[in-house]
Amino acid sequence: MITVENLTKFVPSATSAAPVLREVSFAVGSGSLFGLLGPSGAGKSALTKLLGLQDRPDAGLIRVDDVDTGRLDHRSLRELRSRFSTVDPGFVLRPERTVAGNIATPLEQLGVDGPQRRDIVAELLDLVGLTRGAAQHPGELNEGQRRRVALARALAVSPSVLLVDDPTAGLDADEAGGVLAALDRANAELGVTVLLATSDADVVRKVCDGVAVLSDDGALVETGTVFELLSDQDSHFAGTQLPPVDTNGTELSRYDSVADVVLIGHATVPTLLSEAGHQMGVEVQTLAGGVTRAGETPVARYRVGLRGERADLAVSWLSEHSGIVRPVRRTARVAAVSELVARETRELAGVAA
Ligand SMILES: Nc1ncnc2c1ncn2[C@@H]1O[C@H](COP(=O)(O)OP(=O)(O)OP(=O)(O)O)[C@@H](O)[C@H]1O
Ligand SMILES: [Mg+2]
Numbered sequence: 001m002i003t004v005e006n007l008t009k010f011v012p013s014a015t016s017a018a019p020v021l022r023e024v025s026f027a028v029g030s031g032s033l034f035g036l037l038g039p040s041g042a043g044k045s046a047l048t049k050l051l052g053l054q055d056r057p058d059a060g061l062i063r064v065d066d067v068d069t070g071r072l073d074h075r076s077l078r079e080l081r082s083r084f085s086t087v088d089p090g091f092v093l094r095p096e097r098t099v100a101g102n103i104a105t106p107l108e109q110l111g112v113d114g115p116q117r118r119d120i121v122a123e124l125l126d127l128v129g130l131t132r133g134a135a136q137h138p139g140e141l142n143e144g145q146r147r148r149v150a151l152a153r154a155l156a157v158s159p160s161v162l163l164v165d166d167p168t169a170g171l172d173a174d175e176a177g178g179v180l181a182a183l184d185r186a187n188a189e190l191g192v193t194v195l196l197a198t199s200d201a202d203v204v205r206k207v208c209d210g211v212a213v214l215s216d217d218g219a220l221v222e223t224g225t226v227f228e229l230l231s232d233q234d235s236h237f238a239g240t241q242l243p244p245v246d247t248n249g250t251e252l253s254r255y256d257s258v259a260d261v262v263l264i265g266h267a268t269v270p271t272l273l274s275e276a277g278h279q280m281g282v283e284v285q286t287l288a289g290g291v292t293r294a295g296e297t298p299v300a301r302y303r304v305g306l307r308g309e310r311a312d313l314a315v316s317w318l319s320e321h322s323g324i325v326r327p328v329r330r331t332a333r334v335a336a337v338s339e340l341v342a343r344e345t346r347e348l349a350g351v352a353a
Contacts, residue, residue: 002028002051002161002193006060009046009218019218020046023060026212026223028195030065030160033187035204036197037237038214044197045088045165047214051195052086052163053077085159089166091150093138100125100134103152110157124152127189128182144175148182155186162186163195168203180207201240205230205294213237226294233260233301233326243290245303250287255305258287258329259315263300268322273304276318282308303328 009021020043028034036044049055050062053069062069064080072080093102100121107117125131128148138146147167154162164183168176184207187194196208204211205226213221213229213236221236222229229237245260252258263269269291277284289302306314319325 001030001063001065002195003063004028004051004060004212005063007047007050007057007062008059009043009050009055010058011046021050021057021214022217022219024212024214024218024220025060026220028193028210030193031187031191032210033183033194033196033208035208035211036195036214037199037201037204037211039199039216042199042214042216043218044199044214046218048086048088048163048165048195048197052084052161053081054086082157083160084163085154085157085161086163087147087150087154087165087167089169091147093146093149093153095138098135098137099130099141099149102138102149103156106153106156120156121152124155127155127185128152129178142175144171144178147171147175147179151179151182151186155190155192158190159192161193161195163197165197166199167196168198168200176203183207201237204237205241205292207295209295211237227264227297230264230294230299231262231324233262233324238262241292241294242299242301243292245288245301247287247303250305252287252305252329255285255307255329256282256309256311257306257315257327258303259306259318260289260301260303260326260328261318262324263302264294264322264324265297269298269300272318272321272323273302276314276321276323277306279317280308280310280314282306282311282314284314 005025006023007021008019008023010017011020036047038044050057069080103121103124104117107120125134128151130145130148133145138149167179171179180203183194183196186192198204208226210225211229212223215221229235230242232238233242242262263272273284283306285305287303287305289300291298291300293299315325
């Protein structure tokens, strides 16, 4: 477990010391593939350096398995750092060595013997999908393949934590997919905790299980599992990643009730809406939205219009059966009751005060 508490980092500029990270707090579970998401300049690279223990914060702290890394002596810090491996955007491969040779380099430095070294390199070549390219040289590879070599080399030292800074930046969809597949396999098969800095929210939705979202001025916007954030339609992440539900031009007053509904999972996405209609005897119509995926899991958001006596009951039924519901328009009757309840609550609060 890695916990970040009120982490603050300043970068001195000519005129002032401007904060790059502002009291950022979040937690990363062991074995997680965790995204550090934010626009350019948000402080992702600064955060990656801090998390990789290559830099020290100006305030706040980083705990690794409950140990405050700021209190470690030189030797303990070096030991801990050896469990972390980083691939930063400026990585350099050795052009005169083959792909296999590049991956073997850290093992040679550690004095790992020949047969064991070959086994580890073969396993990593397979993991990053470069078995057939083992004898090629970096100059013969495309950028996506070069990044996969750098990943394999970083994994050769069997780190518990792998930090990758912007691994898909500037790649086409195919190459990016190859890099993400390699990260996914490293996480799933080697059990390494992966911290992935990216400005691409799609990358987080496709491969991450958790995320910390940073604003352009280095503050934490939100953090949680990808499903937690997708379940909250008001979250920043859900706003960019759930299918849009614009119904401009559709006359919503033609429906007795209108709601935005998020559905998650193979069992729910294809069936829950029609089931609600069936159970409550109302007509359920999809007005906008669609299906996307988080990892392998289907995630849908629809704006639905419901017609019938029991339209509001059907909406309640949906939220009782794992639909995540945000009302857009309710029947006049329910709206009147809600207003009454709100007014009484305000009056009661007034009495209490
Ligand atoms: N050495 C430095 N000196 C001055 N300012 C810096 C330095 N390093 C980073 N900054 C500033 O700190 C802020 C955060 O930088 P950082 O590189 O961590 O952002 P980032 O999220 O990684 O951005 P990108 O997506 O472009 O890589 C930026 O405003 C940047 O200009
Ligand atoms: Mg960066």
